[in-house]
Amino acid sequence: MQYHFSDRISTLKPSAIREIFKYAADPAVVSLSAGNPAPDAFAKEQIGEIVRDIFATRPIDALQYSVTEGYPQLRAFIRDYMLSRHNVGRDFDDVLVTSGAQQIMELSAKVLCNEGDVVICEDPSFIGSLNCFRSLGAKLKGVPVDPDGMNMEKLAEVLKDTPSARFIYTIPNFQNPSGITMSLEKRRTMYALAKQYGVLIVEDNPYGDLRYSGENLPNIKSFDEEGLVIYSGSYSKVIAPGLRVGYCVAPAEIIKKMVVGKQGEDVHTNILAQMICYEFMTRYDFDENLANLRALYRRKAQFAMELLDRYVVPHGITYHPIEGGLFIWCTLPESVDMADFCKRAVADYKVAIVPGNAFLCDEKGTSHCFRINFSTPSDEKLEEGIKRLGTFAATVLNA
Amino acid sequence: MQYHFSDRISTLKPSAIREIFKYAADPAVVSLSAGNPAPDAFAKEQIGEIVRDIFATRPIDALQYSVTEGYPQLRAFIRDYMLSRHNVGRDFDDVLVTSGAQQIMELSAKVLCNEGDVVICEDPSFIGSLNCFRSLGAKLKGVPVDPDGMNMEKLAEVLKDTPSARFIYTIPNFQNPSGITMSLEKRRTMYALAKQYGVLIVEDNPYGDLRYSGENLPNIKSFDEEGLVIYSGSYSKVIAPGLRVGYCVAPAEIIKKMVVGKQGEDVHTNILAQMICYEFMTRYDFDENLANLRALYRRKAQFAMELLDRYVVPHGITYHPIEGGLFIWCTLPESVDMADFCKRAVADYKVAIVPGNAFLCDEKGTSHCFRINFSTPSDEKLEEGIKRLGTFAATVLNA
Numbered sequence: 001m002q003y004h005f006s007d008r009i010s011t012l013k014p015s016a017i018r019e020i021f022k023y024a025a026d027p028a029v030v031s032l033s034a035g036n037p038a039p040d041a042f043a044k045e046q047i048g049e050i051v052r053d054i055f056a057t058r059p060i061d062a063l064q065y066s067v068t069e070g071y072p073q074l075r076a077f078i079r080d081y082m083l084s085r086h087n088v089g090r091d092f093d094d095v096l097v098t099s100g101a102q103q104i105m106e107l108s109a110k111v112l113c114n115e116g117d118v119v120i121c122e123d124p125s126f127i128g129s130l131n132c133f134r135s136l137g138a139k140l141k142g143v144p145v146d147p148d149g150m151n152m153e154k155l156a157e158v159l160k161d162t163p164s165a166r167f168i169y170t171i172p173n174f175q176n177p178s179g180i181t182m183s184l185e186k187r188r189t190m191y192a193l194a195k196q197y198g199v200l201i202v203e204d205n206p207y208g209d210l211r212y213s214g215e216n217l218p219n220i221k222s223f224d225e226e227g228l229v230i231y232s233g234s235y236s237k238v239i240a241p242g243l244r245v246g247y248c249v250a251p252a253e254i255i256k257k258m259v260v261g262k263q264g265e266d267v268h269t270n271i272l273a274q275m276i277c278y279e280f281m282t283r284y285d286f287d288e289n290l291a292n293l294r295a296l297y298r299r300k301a302q303f304a305m306e307l308l309d310r311y312v313v314p315h316g317i318t319y320h321p322i323e324g325g326l327f328i329w330c331t332l333p334e335s336v337d338m339a340d341f342c343k344r345a346v347a348d349y350k351v352a353i354v355p356g357n358a359f360l361c362d363e364k365g366t367s368h369c370f371r372i373n374f375s376t377p378s379d380e381k382l383e384e385g386i387k388r389l390g391t392f393a394a395t396v397l398n399a
Numbered sequence: 400m401q402y403h404f405s406d407r408i409s410t411l412k413p414s415a416i417r418e419i420f421k422y423a424a425d426p427a428v429v430s431l432s433a434g435n436p437a438p439d440a441f442a443k444e445q446i447g448e449i450v451r452d453i454f455a456t457r458p459i460d461a462l463q464y465s466v467t468e469g470y471p472q473l474r475a476f477i478r479d480y481m482l483s484r485h486n487v488g489r490d491f492d493d494v495l496v497t498s499g500a501q502q503i504m505e506l507s508a509k510v511l512c513n514e515g516d517v518v519i520c521e522d523p524s525f526i527g528s529l530n531c532f533r534s535l536g537a538k539l540k541g542v543p544v545d546p547d548g549m550n551m552e553k554l555a556e557v558l559k560d561t562p563s564a565r566f567i568y569t570i571p572n573f574q575n576p577s578g579i580t581m582s583l584e585k586r587r588t589m590y591a592l593a594k595q596y597g598v599l600i601v602e603d604n605p606y607g608d609l610r611y612s613g614e615n616l617p618n619i620k621s622f623d624e625e626g627l628v629i630y631s632g633s634y635s636k637v638i639a640p641g642l643r644v645g646y647c648v649a650p651a652e653i654i655k656k657m658v659v660g661k662q663g664e665d666v667h668t669n670i671l672a673q674m675i676c677y678e679f680m681t682r683y684d685f686d687e688n689l690a691n692l693r694a695l696y697r698r699k700a701q702f703a704m705e706l707l708d709r710y711v712v713p714h715g716i717t718y719h720p721i722e723g724g725l726f727i728w729c730t731l732p733e734s735v736d737m738a739d740f741c742k743r744a745v746a747d748y749k750v751a752i753v754p755g756n757a758f759l760c761d762e763k764g765t766s767h768c769f770r771i772n773f774s775t776p777s778d779e780k781l782e783e784g785i786k787r788l789g790t791f792a793a794t795v796l797n798a
Contacts, residue, residue: 001597001625001626001627001650003511003599003650003652003653004511004565005510005511005656006509006510006511006512006513006516007513008509008513009509009510009656009659009660012659034464035464036463036464037463037464039459039463042458042459042462042463044454044458044459044462047454047458047462048454048455048458051450051451051454052450052451052454055443055446055447055450055451056447059441059443059446059447060438060441060443062641063441063443063446063639063640063641063642064435064436064438064441064639064640064641065433065434065435065436065635065640065641066641099498099643099664099665099669100665100666102662102663102664102665102666103664103665105663106663106664106665110405110407110408110534111404111405111408112402112403112404112405113405114405114406114407115514115536117405128662128663128666131659131662131663132662132663132664135509135659135660135663137514166403198400226400227400228400236464240462240463241462241463241464241666242460242461242462242463242464242465242669242670242671243462243669243671244498244665244666244667244668244669244670251400251402253402254402257404257408260408260411260530260534261408261534263501263527263530263531264501264504264505264527264530264531264534265498265501265502265505265531265664265665266498266499266501266502266505266643266664266665267499267501267527267640267643268643269643270498270641270642270643270669270671270672271641272641272642272669272671272672273669273671273672
């Protein structure tokens with residue numbers, strides 16, 4: 001049988017990442033390519049306690065069908081928490097619990113974009129979101145990222161030239177993959193531009209709570225008096241990603257349409273996972289959990305940057321120092337073929353890194369960058385991996 | 400802010416069901432409109448035991464990111480089980496675990512249909528699937544359902560006249576809403592027609608294990624030597640719907656595309672829920688669990704049909720006797736305005752039933768039917784609800 005697939009799916013090429021992952025299955029390979037939380041980061045005793053408790057007292061609640069909008073207690077909690085902690089949420093906003101924040105990107109594109117409509121993205125940006133927009137037939141327009149966030153002159157130009165732009169997709173904090181955080185000034189400018197052009201903003205903030213140094217900056221959604229911003233939060237990095245629980249704060253009118261879309265996707269998010277998140281946030285001291293998590297990652301991030309300084313930077317590779325998040329973005333000298341570098345790193349030197357072009361709006365574009373992750377590997381693996389990268393860089397770059 | 404929604408979402412009208420559900424929130428209303436498993440149907444002790452065990456022995460596995468394809472042990476189990484029990488699955492097939500079977504419909508349409516392509520559906524059919532196809536821009540063509548399943552002459556005609564048809568969507572066992580089961584002969588004919596026209600079949604089988612009388616019939620997928628059938632199974636009715644775990648057996652080439660789609664939707668299905676399903680299926684006697692479940696529902700189905708015979712049928716309403724599933728499909732005399740009947744039933748007589756036009760491919764079409772569910776209400780509620788329906792029918796139909 002010869003299958004005919006939809007245009008939206010056929011055009012999705014198996015990404016460069018997948019090729020790297022094939023090698024990464026080799027146990028001899030040190031993987032710096034994942035984006036998983038550290039195993040030590042999970043509050044497994046607390047979650048175990050919660051789960052035992054739920055099955056002892058209200059198992060049926062955890063097993064029966066539930067409503068698409070989300071576990072009511074969790075929705076109410078998120079509404080209060082986001083308002084009191086982050087000044088996020090106005091009277092016109094509502095909360096939707098989703099199956100991971102990924103579903104918020106999917107629903108945003110499904111609800112807001114006809115095929116051929118444009119989503120404006122940071123370039124580079126999170127591959128999962130880019131592919132998701134593509135899979136719904138949206139076209140991507142990339143705007144370069146400066147060290148203080150998306151280039152606002154270019155954004156203004158693109159908005160002016162693109163009447164079919166439906167929303168701007170941004171990860172303002174510790175962006176994946178670049179690690180860059182958008183300045184307060186640029187956050188205000190982006191909001192003003194969105195308002196001027198009547199284009200929405202999808203603010204994806206999975207790493208916001210993972211700041212290791214510097215000052216917290218307000219979310220773009222906190223400026224939103226006009227109903228322009230769809231805010232996407234996630235419990236993946238602060239509780240556990242396997243639960244697949246994200247949440248969206250957005251104008252009620254948009255949430256209503258997202259609910260219709262979500263009904264057709266998965267009816268509702270696993271209810272036990274929603275109950276776990278609610279209990280975790282309300283029964284324990286979340287700030288203390290977060291402080292532990294930050295301490296763990298702060299140390300690992302610091303260690304990773306020290307290792308890069310020691311083994312890799314001397315050979316001409318630079319990186320963007322990070323203040324939070326899980327990734328470090330490295331840049332090769334222009335003389336080096338990045339794709340070839342990444343392929344040889346894993347094939348010959350057994351260290352897996354992610355080639356930068358995987359994150360481009362136009363995957364055929366040129367990138368001299370690669371991404372490494374420091375949260376998943378143990379200290380020993382991290383050191384071994386970065387050492388190997390240094391050894392390889394020495395042969396390539398000092399040749 | 401004036402929002403512009405995508406055509407695919409804007410055209411989805413809030414369904415007639417939703418209006419009924421608004422009334423159904425009134426505690427005085429007896430709801431025969433849901434489709435939930437009976438609370439007694441959940442093996443809550445066994446599931447509680449499994450969950451305690453998982454958190455005692457391998458909590459990290461249940462909390463960390465996992466692969467999009469599904470928990471490897473569960474996938475392997477499903478492959479073996481479906482082959483040995485149902486002769487479903489060939490060498491060219493693969494298994495994908497999804498966030499409920501709903502996601503299989505979503506991924507099928509996303510992967511196979513361009514906007515404007517046609518999905519051929521039983522008319523009436525499951526509203527969740529119909530809306531999901533619509534939300535991806537697919538057009539629906541309905542084929543009437545005879546007492547032994549989809550009308551094959553009409554199906555042949557539609558296939559002949561519709562070169563843009565991408566797949567036939569069918570619920571062969573105890574169809575929702577009609578309760579009808581497709582005969583073996585029609586199953587073979589449907590497969591032959593699909594082969595003749597090079598169109599795929601999406602076989603949705605959430606109720607297959609819930610047969611209360613009569614002989615099991617083979618799944619259409621069991622005939623599939625050509626790779627034409629996407630089989631959709633679900634643990635919602637036989638373990639618990641709140642877990643949101645479904646599974647798809649389909650040609651590996653199609654599964655590969657579905658995986659790309661699923662990555663953009665929710666990355667992977669909640670991993671704890673997948674582990675629960677695997678443990679439940681392998682650690683306990685599933686056949687014994689199923690026998691208990693069938694006994695429970697057989698009794699309730701029998702009871703519901705007796706009540707209909709006693710209170711409702713004498714007033715001129717007929718119903719299709721069922722051999723399985725969770726729903727009974729009732730037909731009003733043509734003289735009665737069905738929509739008005741359903742609305743007055745809930746508003747004035749406090750019994751919620753689902754108007755038949757909600758299940759039509761063309762929601763503006765005419766239906767003289769309504770659907771009742773017998774699995775969710777207690778015996779007392781069921782009797783009270785059907786009594787009220789009878790009282791109302793008496794006033795309307797004997798007037």
